[in-house]
Amino acid sequence: NAGVTQTPKFRVLKTGQSMTLLCAQDMNHEYMYWYRQDPGMGLRLIHYSVGEGTTAKGEVPDGYNVSRLKKQNFLLGLESAAPSQTSVYFCASSSSTIAKNIQYFGAGTRLSVL
Amino acid sequence: SQQGEEDPQALSIQEGENATMNCSYKTSINNLQWYRQNSGRGLVHLILIRSNEREKHSGRLRVTLDTSKKSSSLLITASRAADTASYFCATDVGSNYQLIWGTGTKLIIKP
Numbered sequence: 001n002a003g004v005t006q007t008p009k010f011r012v013l014k015t016g017q018s019m020t021l022l023c024a025q026d027m028n029h030e031y032m033y034w035y036r037q038d039p040g041m042g043l044r045l046i047h048y049s050v051g052e053g054t055t056a057k058g059e060v061p062d063g064y065n066v067s068r069l070k071k072q073n074f075l076l077g078l079e080s081a082a083p084s085q086t087s088v089y090f091c092a093s094s095s096s097t098i099a100k101n102i103q104y105f106g107a108g109t110r111l112s113v114l
Numbered sequence: 115s116q117q118g119e120e121d122p123q124a125l126s127i128q129e130g131e132n133a134t135m136n137c138s139y140k141t142s143i144n145n146l147q148w149y150r151q152n153s154g155r156g157l158v159h160l161i162l163i164r165s166n167e168r169e170k171h172s173g174r175l176r177v178t179l180d181t182s183k184k185s186s187s188l189l190i191t192a193s194r195a196a197d198t199a200s201y202f203c204a205t206d207v208g209s210n211y212q213l214i215w216g217t218g219t220k221l222i223i224k225p
Contacts, residue, residue: 004156031211042118042202042217043157050211058212090156094211101211102147103204105156 002026006091006106013081013113021076021109023091030096032074033058033103034066036087043090049074050096081113118203118216126222133190135219137203138183144206146179147213148188151200160188160201190221198223 004025013019023032030051035043045058047066055066063085065077074093078085088110092103121136137146145164149157163170163179163186170177176189190197200220204213 033212040217043215045212048212092157096211101145101206101213102159102162103157103213105158107156108154 004091004093004104004106006089006109008109009107010110011112013078013111015082015113017081018077018079019081019111020078021089021091021111023074023076023093023106024072025074025091025093025104026072027093027095027104028071029093029104030071031094031101032068033092033094034064034074034076035090035092036060036085037090037108038087046076046089081111083113085111086113087111118205118214120201120203120216120219122219123217124220124222126224127193129193129195129223129225131193133193133197133221133223135188135201135221137186137188137216139186139203139205139214139216140184141205141207143181144208146177146186147204147206148175148177148186149202149204151202151218153199157202193221193223195223195225197221 007022033048034046049055049068052071091106094103118139147162148160151157174191179186200218202218203216
């Protein structure tokens with residue numbers, strides 16, 4: 001039971017570098033989400049997708065891009081990393097039919113931008 | 115912006131005691147959910163209560179919902195060391211299957 005898998009688990013970037021975080025789910029879920037979690041602030045939604053080929057902005061989308069070319073994968077890109085993007089990033093998925101909007105999370109990616 | 119505010123921000127109790135944490139929210143909801151996050155891990159869904167329900171149980175968990183006060187509480191009975199975690203409430207307001215998250219309660223169970 002893999003569920004939601006995030007890679008990588010840790011990453012250190014220098015300011016201005018780019019990277020892509022990969023999220024893969026094997027539950028055939030339609031909805032996928034990218035969050036960031038900062039101390040004392042709970043989860044903030046960056047982008048989300050309601051189906052293959054579709055994406056939408058969440059609460060804090062600036063500086064990030066996403067793509068959902070395959071139903072099972074949701075990629076989060078940082079084109080030019082900034083220290084303010086130091087955070088823990090979580091991917092989640094949920095079904096549109098069964099147990100609507102119960103979200104299943106990956107283990108997170110801890111990103112430091114120096 | 116966060117929909118939910120949780121109270122207390124941190125709670126430390128002895129093993130075996132009951133732990134109660136509260137969540138307040140701002141707008142009408144379809145349902146309210148509670149999640150647990152162990153240190154360094156992803157969130158795990160615990161329990162969901164619908165807007166037309168007032169109380170729900172799951173094992174040692176009891177959740178109440180008061181829609182008139184826009185608040186919910188999570189009670190963990192007979193706490194164990196393994197319950198040490200952060201607990202988050204999340205509300206489904208019916209918008210594109212997004213959840214609106216609270217800031218969490220950090221629970222520490224002392225042996």
